[in-house]
Amino acid sequence: MFGYFKQELSPDEKQEVLEMIEAYSLADVPLIVPIILINHHVRTFDQLDLRDQCYLHPHPLDLRLRSHC
Secondary structure, three states, X not given: OHHHOOOOOOHHHHXXXXXXXXXXXXXXXXXXXXXXXXXXXXXXXXXXXXHOOOOOOOOOHHHOOXXXX
């Protein structure tokens, strides 16, 4: 997913995305953190291919299934 908009991101924005993915892989942050950040960039750069991906919106927010590590 990162590859869809990495050309449009500033170096700081790229670093932020990579840091959040790494923090998730180390179980320092819940999965929702990198997903929200990626969703932000998907909307900012209007990435139609990613906008409706079920991975970014897997279930209703009310279920709160992604808020824990």
